[in-house]
Amino acid sequence: MFKFLKKKIKGGGSSSDRYLKLKIKEVRKETEDTNTLIFEQPEQGFTYLPGQFLTLILPIQNEKIRRSYSLCTSPHTDACPSITVKRVNTGLVSNYLNDHMKPGDEFEVMTAAGHFVPELNPENKKKYVFFAAGSGITPIMSIIKSVLAVEQQSSIHLVYQNRSESAVIFKEELRRLKEAYPGRFDQIDVLSQAQGDWQGYSGRLDGAMTSDILMDIAGNKVNGSEYYLCGPAAFMQTVYDVLMDFDVPARQVHKESFFADNAAARKETPLEAGTGDEAHLVHIILDGEEFEVNVPANKSILEAALDQHIDMPFSCQSGLCTACRGKLLEGDVEMSDDDGLSQEELRQGYILNCVSKPTGPGVKIEIG
Structure with missing residues (x-):
């Protein structure tokens, strides 16, 4: 019970x-x-x-x-x-x-x-570099248009990986942005299955290609830009590793974990059942109310709360979308997957309730 x-x-x-x-x-x-x-x-x-x-x-x-x-x-x-x-x-x-x-x-x-959000300021004079793959362009498109509108002194480079020219999402809208903001917006396309007389980058974006593109964009000032990455995990990891090789500070690299609509097939690492049938009491602050729920050893915090009909926010249930994010105020939890959180969020104590379980008593979490 x-x-x-x-x-x-x-x-x-x-x-x-x-x-x-x-x-x-x-x-x-x-x-x-x-x-x-x-x-x-x-x-x-x-x-x-x-x-x-x-x-x-x-x-x-x-x-x-x-x-x-x-x-x-x-x-x-x-x-x-x-x-x-x-x-x-x-x-x-x-x-x-x-x-x-x-x-x-x-x-x-x-x-x-979501927290894949830039801190826009009309006084900013930044260089933004966006890496997107496939439908990972969607949040990046929102940010690109916002930067161009709000930060008149900032410039943008978009590196966009797709299968072919016909698979490029927002192709015409991106073309119009390039025409409307000459000198401030540039797009570099990478096609994994390029055909015909394609003159751009061909093949899947790998470390060597990423390094070449970054050198073309920024020369010896790669670590002076702000980076936003969105796409499959392997794509983002490739770009991230190269950025680290260029000594780009981690705080300047922002990732949005991309997952397809069939993410249910990607089951999270099973939560360990513990050494017995122990359950731990968790305090959850949600919409101004505080709930207490005993979380069994074989359940995530989210699963236990939903079983008790607490209206917790959630979506993917696999540790990627961050809809179930909460801040750990007290106690300790174990997360089986933290890919959806930035290093700064982890430092501040945020957890993902769908892949977290308490490791002892006294856990208190504020949702949001």
Whole structure:
């Protein structure tokens, strides 16, 4: 049996503040397997930051399925928020969204979340270098448009890996940005299956190619730029390793863990069951209320809380999207996977509840 206690904390919000309905205004085809869903601006307004994501809650096969998709629009330049969805062959939600969504359709979402967000300042004079692969361009597109609009003295280089020219998402929009911001925005394409008279980089981005591109962009000042990476884990690790070889400070490298809609197939490392049947009491602060829940040795903190019908935020349940992020205020936990968190977040005590379990008593976590 779970022990359950709930008490109000002064100044808290409510779970209803985390949810809203969005209605599709337009569906725009980007590539053969990718669509952008453009939403109407809801009456109560919708706020988000560049680089954040939405968690969609969709009624599919008599279940409420959650998936997170990055916003590809900028709050500084776009009237309507949008997400871009690339079809995954075995992806339940990506196929549903690409096959069935039409203008007028409405569904529930959680408010925008995520920490892949730049600290924009009109006074900044920075050089940004973005590395994106495939649909990893979506949060980066949001940030690029925001930087160009807000930081008039900053410049941007985008290194974009795709299979072929026809697979380039936002191809025309990126071309228009390059024309609108000459000298401030440059795009370097890398095609793994280049055809015809392609003159750019060919093959998969590896360490040597990354080094060459960085030298072309920055010469001997590679460590003076701000870097944002989004794509599959191996892609980001390749770029990250090269940046470390160039002595780029880790605080200047920002990663958004990319996972496909079939991430359910990527099971997290099983949580160890412990040496017996012990459970530990965890205090969870959520929307201004404090909950107590006994977490069994074979359950994650998120699983135990959901079993007790606590309305915890979550999406991927594999330690990547960070929707379930919380700050460890007291006690100790074990995380089986921390790839979704930056080194700074780890230093500040943030954990991912979907892949964490308490290792002893006295654990207290604030969600958000």
